[in-house]
Amino acid sequence: MADDRRWGRRSLLRSTAALAGAAATAPLLGGTATAMTGSGDADALFKAGEFERAGRAYEEVLRKDPENLHAARRRGQIGLLGNKFRDAEKYLKTAVRLAPDDKDAHYLLGDCYLRQDEFALSVPHWRAAGEDAYAQWFAAFRGEPYQVHGDIARLPWQQTDPMPLLQASVNGGPPKRFTFYTGATNVSLAASAAKEAGLSPVVSQEVDVEGGKVWAHFGILDSFELGDIELRNVPVGWSSTESGKDVGTTDEGMIGSWVFFHLLTTFDYAGRQLILRRRTPEAARQARAAAARAGAEPLPLWLADQYVHSRGSITGDTGSRAGVVGVNFGGSGGESAAVVFGETAERLGIRSDYDRPIGTFAHSHPAVTYPCYPKEIRLGDVTAEEIYCETHPQATLAPYGFDVRAAFFHSFHKPYHVTLDFTDMNLYIARGKAM
Known part of the structure; x- marks a missing residue:
């Protein structure tokens, strides 16, 4: 998994792999997004998942150094994480102007237009990012998609x-x-x-x-x-x-x-159903009201490519880490409630059974995980204690430049219902069936 970005992040195979039943973890962003002079504090905040503070720090870098490609690209990426498309376009267009051949900036800008259903606008950026298949696919659309x-x-x-x-x-x-x-x-x-x-x-x-x-x-x-x-x-x-x-x-x-x-x-999950609503202000208001009645506080929602993220924590015998976590729904997750990435399990003293390796796939590439049992995993006010999880020691901690120490899966969600509001970018999780 040393450099899966061409395969994992930039490939139509993402959908094929999912259809074939392959387990997927967050793909890599790529090697061009390296720190540059003057952006160290902003990079540290971004890596820690402090996106609002990181955004302000990158803006300060750009005020002092308007030609800083890395700061422009990262600031645009932060906008895209929160579906703040005006910010994302502004800074990613700056990045493309500064470096017309920068494939990461073009990819992010293509994704920005894709999310807004501006397929025609995305096409030249997919092509510049080396995604010729995406460019052909989205160029073929006529009329409003979705x-x-x-x-x-x-x-x-x-x-x-x-x-x-x-x-x-x-x-x-x-x-x-x-x-x-x-x-x-x-x-x-x-x-x-x-x-x-x-x-x-x-x-x-x-x-x-x-x-x-x-x-x-x-x-x-x-x-x-x-x-x-x-x-x-x-x-x-x-x-x-x-x-x-x-x-x-x-x-x-x-x-x-x-x-x-x-x-x-x-x-x-508790009601064994999928509920879909048209995205309108009234539907969002009703979702907020239902969450409030259920005692669910709004959690942040971030979208990196297709992967949903929020804020959670994981605790072992010797420590706890809070920050950005992946939140996955559906798929064939088995009974594992979460996958713990990198050295997180070892550093937090999470009991892990390395004598029982599990052969699996990540991005359809062979991978090995091991059973582990955190003292607690938490998403907002919802917790699971001593629940079966898996640790994936070889996985990257920073697939998009920010640390993701764990991803929650199918088994964790079973007692709850979870609503994703992609307008206000909030996640609500509450016990019991949705009303």
């Missing part, structure tokens, strides 16, 4: 383990079995489901998945029905073998984060 029809949908889960399973309809066809995972990006289909829906790829590429090769195809879905909500003009991907067969999956599709950040989304 058109939302309907106000609210409640989708019951047919199962919770080993991963939640629900039903959705593709291009007006019969209901299909879908899982979801916030480590994935777009809607993904099995090759057979894509064929049945009459899909043709805009772009295809051969990729490596868990030691084998498959074809990743990407196109445009006319209609995706999730209960009483329909999305139109939606990016979609599917993977196939050389002969066009399905790639080892037991479901017919997966829903990724790109769908969820277009909606007000509640992962109601």
Whole structure:
């Protein structure tokens, strides 16, 4: 995992790997985002996840040194983490002006336009970032993507383990079995489901998945029905073998984060349902009111690529660390409530069983984790004590330049419901079923 950025951060394989059932952790940003003279304090704040303070510190650097590429790019990245698109565009455009060949700045600016559904504006930046497949894919769209029809949908889960399973309809066809995972990006289909829906790829590429090769195809879905909500003009991907067969999956599709950040989304684990609402001021007000009634304080919500982050903590026998944590929903997480990264488990004195290695995959690359048992893991006021987790000693602590010492998964969320508000960028978690 020394330098997965070309594979993990910059590849259409992200969706393919998720569809194939590969475990995903946060990908790497890349080596060009190195500290420069005068930005040391800002970098330390950014690394610690103190994003507001880091933003002000980078602005001070830029006041003194307007040509500081690193400060401009980092300040733009901070804006993008919080969906503050005006700030993100301002500083990332500055970074691109300062270094027209800087691939990281172009990638972040492409992502900024992608989140705003400005696909045409994203295309030259994907191309400049070396993402020719993304450029071809998004250039093919006509009209408004992710058109939302309907106000609210409640989708019951047919199962919770080993991963939640629900039903959705593709291009007006019969209901299909879908899982979801916030480590994935777009809607993904099995090759057979894509064929049945009459899909043709805009772009295809051969990729490596868990030691084998498959074809990743990407196109445009006319209609995706999730209960009483329909999305139109939606990016979609599917993977196939050389002969066009399905790639080892037991479901017919997966829903990724790109769908969820277009909606007000509640992962109601306690109620075994997915609740989707149109993003309106009234829906956001109702979500805040419901959270207040349940005693849930708003937690910060940050989005790095498709990965959801918030603020939490992890405690061992000899110490505790609070900061940015990954918060993942869906997927096949097994019974592990969290994955603890790098040397965190050792430094905090978390009991770990190194005699029982677990062979798994991260970004579809072989990885080894070990059972561990923190004294406590915490997300806001919600805690789990002495719960089974895994430690991944070889994982990077700073995949995007800021430390992420743990990521919470499927098993942690089971007693709760969690709402993600991508307008105000708040996360609410409360015990029991959503009302």
